Amino acid sequence: MGFFEADLGRARQRLLADSRIRNAHVARAFPNAVDIRIEERVPVLLVHHGSPWEMDGDGVLLAPLAEGVVADVPLVAGLEAAKYRAGTCLGTPAAARALAWVHATADPQLELAGRISEFDVSDGAATTLVLMDGTRVIAPAWPPGPSKLSSLRVVLATLSRRGVMAQEIDLRFQHQVIVRPAAAGVATGAVTGAAQPS
Secondary structure, X not given: OOOOOOOHHHHHHHXXXXXOEEEEEEEEEOOOEEEEEEEEXXXXXXXXXXXXXXXXXXXXXXXXXXXXXXOOOOEEEOOOOOOOXXXXXXXXXXXXXXXXXXXXXXXXXXXXXXXXXXXXOOOOOEXXXXXXXXXXXXXXXXXXXXHHHHHHHHXXXXXXXXXXXEEEEEOOOOOOEEEEEOOOOOOEEEEOOEEEEO
């Protein structure tokens, strides 16, 4: 096909048919070239789809690049995605809630990005975050305000300084963070990081 006969619109549509391409720009570049620029979708979550599939920040399912090759991002439990094809934008309440948690915990000041291995949205009344060290964080269904998430950061830092491993941290109570140590012992509460008996 000649330079002037090339169907650039059709070429762009074929690029956009790939679930991993968010946007594409195709234009003639004189004297005899075609300029192609693509914007890729960035995975933020893994979902169960037989094998793990990726999902971007808009909720679009991404076909695997290769068998067993996925991004190093948290898994979301409680989100049924197996019946959807690659390129589908999941608009379910569970997907919206999982993405809200991804966006809320991505704030660099919270120091939570990279520490979360799973978001569990299977319970309509609460969301559970599983940290890389195995600690379970039970939180309200939707992300709380920045002050509550900052309290979690402070509590995690305090536990780390003291060499204490938490089995569970509960964020569902107003003005209080409940910490259940991994070893047998009395549950303790924390208000903005200061431990006190529950």
